[in-house]
Amino acid sequence: MIPDDLLNEYAVKFAEEIIRTKGVKYIAARKKKARGIMELITDKNFIGRYIMLTVARQQVLKKTYGNYPAPLLAIKAMLRGLSKPLDKGLEIEARLFGEAVATDEHKNLMHIFHLNERPKKQTGVDSRVDLEEPQNIGVIGAGVMGGAIVQLLAYKDYPVRMKDIAGPMVIKGLKHAESLFDGLVKQRRLTSLEKQRKMEKISGTLTYDGFQRTRLVIEAVAEKMSVKKQVLQEVEACMQENAVFASNTSALSISELQAVAKHPGRVCGMHFFNPVHKMPLVEVVRGTATGDKAVATIFDLSKKLNKTPIVVKDSPGFLVNRLLGVYINEACLIAQEGYDFQWIDLIVKKFGMPMGPFRLIDEVGIDIAEEVGLILGDAFQDRLKRSSLLADIRQANLLGKKGKKGFYLYRNNRQKAANPSILKLLPGTRQENDEQVIQRMMYLMVNEAARCLEEQIISTPQDVDTGMVFGAGFPPFRGGLCKWADDIGLKSIVHTLKNFKDLFGDRFLPVQYIINRKTFY
Ligand SMILES: NC(=O)c1ccc[n+]([C@@H]2O[C@H](COP(=O)([O-])OP(=O)(O)OC[C@H]3O[C@@H](n4cnc5c(N)ncnc54)[C@H](O)[C@@H]3O)[C@@H](O)[C@H]2O)c1
Secondary structure: OOOHHHHHHHHHHHHHHHHHHHOHHHHHHHHHHHHHHHHHHOOOOHHHHHHHHHHHHHHHHHHHOOOOHHHHHHHHHHHHHOOOOHHHHHHHHHHHHHHHHOOHHHHHHHHHHHHHHHHHHOOOOOOOOOOOOOOOEEEEOOOHHHHHHHHHHHHOOOOEEEEOOOHHHHHHHHHHHHHHHHHHHHOOOOOHHHHHHHHOOEEEEOOOOOHHHOOEEEEOOOOOHHHHHHHHHHHHOOOOOOOEEEEOOOOOOHHHHHOOOOOHHHEEEEEEOOOOOOOOEEEEEEOOOOOHHHHHHHHHHHHHOOOEEEEEEOOOOOOHHHHHHHHHHHHHHHHHOOEOHHHHHHHHHHHOOOOOHHHHHHHHOHHHHHHHHHHHHHHOOOOOOOOOHHHHHHHOOOOEHHHOEOOEEEEOOEEEEEOHHHHHHOOOOEOOOHHHHHHHHHHHHHHHHHHHHHOOOOOOHHHHHHHHHHHHOOOHHHOOHHHHHHHHOHHHHHHHHHHHHHHHOHHHOOOHHHHHOOOOO
């Protein structure tokens, strides 16, 4: 990757950078630890090596359920090669590397790599747009999302002004941003001085003072259309000419919002995912009146924030929440048929999702999941069979992880046992037909993705896969939802959907888009 003549210079710079960010003591400690491990696994210590690598294998399997062959092959290479001379060891490694390269998982992960690279060459629009660097950015709303968005902007050195309606909220937002910076200091990715400098980029306010200088405002106030409309009108009165207004709404209509704007062309959606510092996806939402400049500005900013943007047409739930909505609804219906909800979570994890649907509902918040479910349910009521489960649970005042009680109980932010009151509500113990249970949830998402492509909510299957992998954690080793569906074969999926329609209802009716095609790609 680096020309020969420059290699030394780069290596020294690289080492200096590590010393600067991590500190000499940290490196010395790492070296000592690594030496200790090497002593245990090399030379004649066959038993030590065997135990060490067996434990490593168990840990990998616990994390990956065997879905990723490469780490297991790497362990195998160590186990077989470490007692042999270097050339023999390298030969073993090369052979096992060949095995890893030939796997489907490797091809799928390369596909994900290309999906991640794709936006780097894109602008989000077809026309040529001259962009202005936003320089000062305003954020309205200092809650969970506002605080995290402000931290991300300041981390990238944008001066940012954060407005809320009450002093304690502003302080809470600042504290939230500071705690995220503290995390980086703890990981030695920032020094305390750098953290302080970055925190100084953020100023809090209860008025629109300072918003006259901003070329971009990101709104993250409560999920209520009336509040968002009022905020848009207030800030438009003092925003700069040409400034862009981006809403972080999860499911409200951008087209409806921009109807009250003086300059609707400058209004669009910038949908971050929670937690902002971890989730790579941003949905850039184009309302009916949104202009190219607004879309290109948000697309460009997302890339500068190291996020992966996709452009989505305004529609209930946009792309990711719409697909997750049908998946979660189906999971609830299945549990209500007498299936054990913890078992459903387990088989979904084995499929490769980072967590099961019920654990995900707890993470998002039962109130929010129900709210999004209602928006989607109203929009697609002609074809969705709505589960009543979340409404029933909400009546019991359960909020999920943030309230320490949901489908599971939580202590110190960690999941503990299943919640006994949920077990009373969902006493089902069925643990059977795992393939069918997975297919019901996943094929519904495939069908919904096809519908989004048919309705041109997104333009390509690559966008679906980018959204689902980077926004919903769809297993990367499967290459994304559409790529996975192609590997199974759309014909077979359509056939199964038709069967499910007879067994479970009309929501499984396959859309014309997948009936007509052999593959998504
Ligand atoms: N929480 C999530 O998981 C998530 C994920 C993606 C998008 N979103 C969206 O982000 C937005 C904010 O969500 P949140 O979870 O941060 O909510 P939150 O309740 O944590 O914060 C909302 C903040 O907005 C403030 N606010 C209300 N009215 C205001 C006004 N008129 N002017 C200024 N501030 C005002 C409130 O005081 C509060 O501090 C919502 O539109 C939500 O749908 C949330």
